[in-house]
Amino acid sequence: MLVEMEHVKKHYKGFELDCSLNVEEGRVTGLIGPNGAGKSTAFKSILGLIGIDGGSAVVLGKQAEQLSTEEREQIGVVLSDSGFSGYLTVNDIIPVLNNLYRRFDRDHFLRMCEEFNIPRSKKLKEFSTGMKAKLQVISAMCHGARLLILDEPTAGLDVIARDELLDLLRGYMEEGDRSILISSHISSDLEGLCDDLYMIVDGRITFHEDTDVLLDQYGILKLTEEQYDKIDKEYILARKKEGFGISCLTAHKQFYMENYRDIVIEKGSIDKVITMMIRGEA
Structure with missing residues (x-):
């Protein structure tokens, strides 16, 4: 396990972090959630950039503040x-x-700069947002880092620049002893990259699931009030009142497909899960 956070607490005026998550070797883990949910605070806690008020943050087998200079060089940020x-x-x-x-x-640094069209003699202030983002990621992975910690690396990028940056990260993961912890507001990036996902809301982890499981087994039921009254609610995770009736989030889409053939069931996605978990009722 490259990262182990166990009830890491950090108190600010009007905000409290209480976060637990793991990043396993050879996997890409995503941290999702709305603005102000605590993603950046969690990352800074892992890196020892802020003091924590409780809990434990273990990175590469050690408490974050106990990492040696050599061990810190195994992390790209x-x-x-x-x-x-x-x-x-x-x-x-x-x-x-x-x-x-x-x-x-x-x-290796120069090869990647050339491959991703990063000019060597141009001032960075003249770079596009995409060029700056790619340079930051290239710099983070050019010193043999085993772990990348990336806070919103695709923010503000157009589709082409995002795709190029994600190609960079996929190439980095080709060696199996590496891991990435990444946050992003763009769900399509995480769906195509991450092995598992954590959702953080108001400083607390509210959801954790393998990405393949989420995309394959989760679904949104679209129900009238009458249909909702009749269905088995054992596998309903959250519900939300809609103009047409009620939307329900389930992790057992197949159960409802087999037993309630007259209801509309949409495939699950990260965006839909986030919306239902935050705006719906448990």
Whole structure:
């Protein structure tokens, strides 16, 4: 297990984090939730960038604050509020990375910059949003990191730039001893990349599931009031009042397909699960 968070607590005025999650070796884990839910706070707790008020954050087998410099080099990080100065060029960044990381692979870094059309002599302030995002991810994975922690790396990117960045991450995962913990508001990114998903709402994990299970077994039942009164509610996770009647979230779509052939059942998706879990009634 590369990351183990056990009831990590952090108190701010008007907000309290109480988060538990695991990131297994060889897997991509997604953290989803609305703005202000605690995703960035959870990431900073894992990295030891903020002090925690309770619980335990273990990274690479150690408490975050006990990691040595060499062990920290096994982690690549992209945070939403961080980045290089806009007055630097890629050529300026190379010696910085070389001094920061003993295992910095200059040749690999330059190959990836060339492959993803990152200019070497242009100032970063002249880069597009997509070019800046790709450079940050390339920098995070160019020093032999076993774990990537990425906070909203696709935010603000167009479809092409997002696809290129996701290709970067898939290439990184081709070696099986690596892992990624990523947050994103764009569900299609997570559906195509993540092995499992956690949902955080108001600082607490409210949902955890393998992505394949969510996409295959979850569904949304579209019911009239009369249909809702008659169905077996044992496998209903949440319900929401709609103009036509009631929507229900279930993790046993097949049960309702086989036993209630007259009701409308939509395939589950990350967006639909988020909506039902946050806006629906348990």
